[in-house]
Amino acid sequence: MRSVNVTEVPENAQLIDVREPDEYAQGHARGAINIPMSEFVGRIGEISTERDVYLICKLGGRSRECGEYLEQARGGERVINVEGGTEAWREQGLPIVE
Template sequence: MQEVTVNQVPEDAQLIDVREADEYSEIRAKGAISIPMSEIVGRVEEIDQDRDIYLICKAGGRSRQVGEYLEQRGIDVINVAGGTDGWIAAGLPTEQ
């Protein structure tokens, strides 16, 4: 699985936030789409596999686990190291 830093995520990336809904509603990377880790199995079809798939969580652990799950199913993904915490610390755009 490829991994990038928060600063390497393209502005128009397909960014999937795998944190739970309450975490996502507090603050998130601008443009991130919520598909919680607990719902990923039933919502895989919502992910556009024709575009690069960037996964983000709080710090990078859950997104790595989801990435491993998706890659076992033949879906290539890119994990965002540092997660939303790193995104905020880097001063990148957020939404609430």
């Protein structure tokens, strides 16, 4: 699994936020889709296999765990962890939906 910093995430990326719904509702990266870690295994079918998938959480830990699972379940060339997570996204002044 590759890792990138928040400034390397393409504008139209398939960005999956694995935080829980209450965290997601408090503010998330613009364009991010919420598939919480607690539901991730049952919902991986919602993630396109045709595009790179960027996984984000608060700091990068949960997204890495989900990425490791996704790599094992489907193969990992297209799985990318966003280091620093939503906290780094905010710090860089990138678009947040609240």
